Amino acid sequence: MIPYLDAVLAVVRKDLLSEWRTREAAGSMALFSLLVVVIFGFCFETQRIDLENLAPGMLWVAFSFSGVLGLGHSFSSERVRGSLQALALAPVDRSAIFLGKMISNLLMLLFVEALTLPVFSILLHVPLLGCLPALAVVAFLASVGFTAVGTLLSALAASSRMREMLLPILLYPIWIPILLAAVRATGGVLAGKELADVAGWIRLIAAFDLIFVTAGLLLFDQILEE
Amino acid sequence: MRGLASVSKALDVLALVLVLAAFWLVLYHAPTERTMGDVQRIFYFHVPSAMMAFLGFAIVLVASIGYLATGGRGWDSTAQAGAEVGLLFCTITLLTGPVWARSAWGVWWTWDARLSTTLILWLIYVAYLALRGYMAEDLRMRRFSAVLGIIGALDVPIVYFSVRWWRTQHPTTFIMEREGLHPAMAETLRVSMIAVLLLFVALLLKRLMLERIRLTAEELRGEIETLEMEPPMGPADAGGAR
Numbered sequence: 001m002i003p004y005l006d007a008v009l010a011v012v013r014k015d016l017l018s019e020w021r022t023r024e025a026a027g028s029m030a031l032f033s034l035l036v037v038v039i040f041g042f043c044f045e046t047q048r049i050d051l052e053n054l055a056p057g058m059l060w061v062a063f064s065f066s067g068v069l070g071l072g073h074s075f076s077s078e079r080v081r082g083s084l085q086a087l088a089l090a091p092v093d094r095s096a097i098f099l100g101k102m103i104s105n106l107l108m109l110l111f112v113e114a115l116t117l118p119v120f121s122i123l124l125h126v127p128l129l130g131c132l133p134a135l136a137v138v139a140f141l142a143s144v145g146f147t148a149v150g151t152l153l154s155a156l157a158a159s160s161r162m163r164e165m166l167l168p169i170l171l172y173p174i175w176i177p178i179l180l181a182a183v184r185a186t187g188g189v190l191a192g193k194e195l196a197d198v199a200g201w202i203r204l205i206a207a208f209d210l211i212f213v214t215a216g217l218l219l220f221d222q223i224l225e226e
Numbered sequence: 227m228r229g230l231a232s233v234s235k236a237l238d239v240l241a242l243v244l245v246l247a248a249f250w251l252v253l254y255h256a257p258t259e260r261t262m263g264d265v266q267r268i269f270y271f272h273v274p275s276a277m278m279a280f281l282g283f284a285i286v287l288v289a290s291i292g293y294l295a296t297g298g299r300g301w302d303s304t305a306q307a308g309a310e311v312g313l314l315f316c317t318i319t320l321l322t323g324p325v326w327a328r329s330a331w332g333v334w335w336t337w338d339a340r341l342s343t344t345l346i347l348w349l350i351y352v353a354y355l356a357l358r359g360y361m362a363e364d365l366r367m368r369r370f371s372a373v374l375g376i377i378g379a380l381d382v383p384i385v386y387f388s389v390r391w392w393r394t395q396h397p398t399t400f401i402m403e404r405e406g407l408h409p410a411m412a413e414t415l416r417v418s419m420i421a422v423l424l425l426f427v428a429l430l431l432k433r434l435m436l437e438r439i440r441l442t443a444e445e446l447r448g449e450i451e452t453l454e455m456e457p458p459m460g461p462a463d464a465g466g467a468r
Contacts, residue, residue: 177387184392
């Protein structure tokens with residue numbers, strides 16, 4: 001097969017395998033996401049959760065919070081036994097490493113989102129079954145953008161003194177516009193609209209994805225260079 | 227360096243004179259706005275400050291690209307200075323805006339497109355400076371902050387569009403429409419813009435010079451340390467230490 005793709009898949013496999021053996025990140029991400037939903041359940045009157053305004057915000061806050069946990073882990077775990085240096089030494093294009101890390105982060109986040117959705121739906125009385133396909137599209141696209149910027153910034157934050165604290169500070173301001181788009185699109189979808197009705201937001205998210213995946217591919221080289 | 231210092235001094239004086247002149251014009255030359263009254267006068271400093279905030283952030287973008295392309299330390303210092311001075315003017319914008327909004331709209335803050343965009347920009351550049359602050363000062367820090375500088379700037383158009391679609395009902399440029407602007411108001415705005423621009427350039431230059439002095443001092447300190455660390459007895463007992 002194409003060597004570039006091989007390298008990407010090798011990184012994805014490595015990440016997922018080590019995750020499968022240690023079960024460090026996905027488990028705590030899912031648990032954290034669940035906790036956020038439960039906290040919302042206690043903080044707000046669940047009978048009166050507004051489908052178009054409140055519910056999508058809660059959902060995306062849960063995703064963003066647990067997502068940052070996973071992203072932080074993604075590179076701090078690489079630092080432990082110098083495996084990041086080993087990765088950097090691999091005779092492959094650096095952008096392949098970025099893509100691999102990004103895809104494994106994305107898969108983990110999507111897994112957590114898939115676990116969160118039913119719990120969210122049941123605990124907060126938000127009917128999701130009818131709009132699941134449209135919701136999946138929105139969640140997938142926004143998660144791509146989130147992990148693209150997040151992977152890049154996580155690599156960046158991992159070598160600072162404040163690691164876990166710094167990542168959300170760096171990530172959230174950049175993520176806000178797309179969080180906004182995702183929340184609006186999700187709100188539309190939950191209120192029973194078709195995907196075509198929220199096409200503007202979807203397009204904006206797609207543009208963000210495109211810009212930041214490209215930026216990640218181009219700039220990752222600068223971060224990994226030791 | 228000497229020449230730069232005198233340029234900087236001249237700029238300081240010029241900026242001071244112009245800012246004072248702009249103050250005078252704002253208070254005595256510009257007529258009172260019909261509907262908003264005197265509070266509208268804050269506008270003559272608010273708008274130029276907002277522009278300088280964007281200029282500062284544009285400098286961060288260009289200097290960050292310059293740094294990644296060439297690796298020159300001057301680019302990095304320029305990006306840092308641009309972020310700091312830009313953030314200062316962004317803060318001024320965010321502080322003067324509410325004072326005006328309180329009396330014009332009745333609230334200190336509203337989630338309007340411009341306000342939200344400026345606020346997000348402010349957060350992005352605080353993050354940029356936080357990254358610089360939290361990392362040891364080395365090659366990596368410079369490279370990383372350049373990456374963040376570029377990412378942050380790439381986000382600006384997205385922020386703008388997303389916030390605009392979110393809040394489409396905001397009052398847009400109410401005073402910049404050419405025909406609505408009294409000639410005395412236009413003159414005042416022009417002078418205050420030049421004044422604020424000069425202030426911006428003066429501050430930027432100061433920050434750059436300060437950074438250069440700091441780097442020189444660091445270099446000298448490093449040299450002194452290596453001189454002190456040199457073994458006084460020659461190479462004979464150099465191996466015995468370990």
